[in-house]
Amino acid sequence: MKGYYLKKVLSSLFVLFIIISLNFFLPRMIFSDPAQPYYAGVPEDAIALREQIREEHGFNDPLVVQYFDYLVRILTLDFGESHYYKDSVWKVMFSRIPWSMVLTVSSMVISVIIGIIFGAVAGKKRDQAADKILLGLSGITTAIPSFWLALVSVMLFAFTYQIFPYRGAMTAGYTLSMNGTLFFIVLVAVLAVFVALKYILKKTIFIFAGIPISLAAALLVSVPFADIMDVAYHAALPVMISVFSGSISYALLVRNSMIAVTNEDYILTARAKGLPPRVVLYRHTFRNALLPLITNVGMSMAGLMGGSVLMEKIFSWPGMGQLLLDACNNGDYLLSQAILLLFAVITVVCNFITDLVYHKFDPRVKEV
Numbered sequence: 001m002k003g004y005y006l007k008k009v010l011s012s013l014f015v016l017f018i019i020i021s022l023n024f025f026l027p028r029m030i031f032s033d034p035a036q037p038y039y040a041g042v043p044e045d046a047i048a049l050r051e052q053i054r055e056e057h058g059f060n061d062p063l064v065v066q067y068f069d070y071l072v073r074i075l076t077l078d079f080g081e082s083h084y085y086k087d088s089v090w091k092v093m094f095s096r097i098p099w100s101m102v103l104t105v106s107s108m109v110i111s112v113i114i115g116i117i118f119g120a121v122a123g124k125k126r127d128q129a130a131d132k133i134l135l136g137l138s139g140i141t142t143a144i145p146s147f148w149l150a151l152v153s154v155m156l157f158a159f160t161y162q163i164f165p166y167r168g169a170m171t172a173g174y175t176l177s178m179n180g181t182l183f184f185i186v187l188v189a190v191l192a193v194f195v196a197l198k199y200i201l202k203k204t205i206f207i208f209a210g211i212p213i214s215l216a217a218a219l220l221v222s223v224p225f226a227d228i229m230d231v232a233y234h235a236a237l238p239v240m241i242s243v244f245s246g247s248i249s250y251a252l253l254v255r256n257s258m259i260a261v262t263n264e265d266y267i268l269t270a271r272a273k274g275l276p277p278r279v280v281l282y283r284h285t286f287r288n289a290l291l292p293l294i295t296n297v298g299m300s301m302a303g304l305m306g307g308s309v310l311m312e313k314i315f316s317w318p319g320m321g322q323l324l325l326d327a328c329n330n331g332d333y334l335l336s337q338a339i340l341l342l343f344a345v346i347t348v349v350c351n352f353i354t355d356l357v358y359h360k361f362d363p364r365v366k367e368v
Contacts, residue, residue, distance in 0.1 A: 005356070012352045019344040023337060024070050028063070035059040079338040084330040089338045093323070099169055100319035103235055104308050107242035108300055109212050114243065115250025116293070120286060122251065123258030131255070138252045141245045147310045150241045154314065157237060164237040167316035170230050176223065183222035190214040238315045242308070246300075253296055257289035264288075291358065298354025301346075 035054050054060050058069060073079065079089035122131040158166030170176060194210025219228065261267060262285060270280045309321030316322070320339060327336035 016348045080334040082335040084332040096323045110243045111246030114247035119251035119254025123255040137248050141248045146245045150314045179222040183218045186221045187218040190217050261288045301350040
């Protein structure tokens with residue numbers, strides 16, 4: 001067990017090192033002069049001033065020196081200052097991360113719950129009404145891109161009928177008020193309860209259920225109810241669009257997995273032993289059918305921050321995807337570099353967690 005974990009940790013660190021290196025070198029291969037955005041407002045003939053700017057930001061140093069300085073700044077979590085926002089890159093990013101999580105985490109949680117239920121019913125009742133409806137909806141979601149559906153929904157429900165707002169995360173003039181200390185206390189307390197339940201009852205499910213429940217409880221306690229409802233009202237349309245395509249995708253995966261494992265030897269053996277159909281369905285068929293879903297959800301979690309760039313752009317949602325587009329358009333070199341690095345770290349961490357969870361649920365995974 002320890003050898004398996006150590007191997008995964010080392011491989012993840014190696015991948016992360018490669019990504020960090022690419023995140024440094026690729027932009028310098030794409031842009032002829034990384035210092036160009038810092039020259040904004042400086043005349044071309046002001047050579048001395050431009051040289052001073054290059055010297056202050058280390059662009060005159062040899063590339064190797066810049067690279068090691070970049071690694072040191074990463075280790076010290078110093079990503080510099082955004083030249084467009086005139087503020088720390090950390091502050092700019094972390095002002096947007098909660099908004100991305102509101103949109104993407106809520107969409108994924110709802111999609112997974114609906115997908116598991118719908119897929120299990122369709123897989124159990126193959127070729128019946130639920131199964132045919134699922135297959136029909138999967139054809140629709142495959143043929144219609146989610147961004148096109150989002151654009152049509154905005155035109156129909158935001159402009160024509162004006163049921164939902166068409167932009168922003170809150171009503172104009174509102175500012176989200178949040179008690180950060182209370183949020184942290186409630187989050188840690190509820191998570192501790194779920195961790196204790198996990199070790200007392202020996203059920204790993206408490207860890208997975210504890211994370212979203214802890215976040216929800218902390219938000220409900222630390223944010224005024226009126227603000228929560230205002231954000232929910234603005235997030236309703238983009239979340240529904242994401243849930244429509246996401247839940248169908250998860251449901252189809254669960255349905256196909258259940259059908260695939262129905263005729264496996266261990267299922268036939270369980271039936272031959274005379275186990276009740278409900279036990280065979282939920283303890284053997286359904287549990288093993290969820291294994292591909294674990295991988296799929298893990299990859300979806302990796303894209304939580306940056307996977308909704310189009311959705312955030314269409315609905316003018318102030319999340320990380322929108323921030324990345326703005327950083328690229330504004331030539332904000334340090335900010336875009338830090339955002340891409342954050343996306344990469346989240347991807348590696350989520351893949352690492354997915355491997356561990358898959359190893360936990362599937363004993364066929366060998367510790368080699």
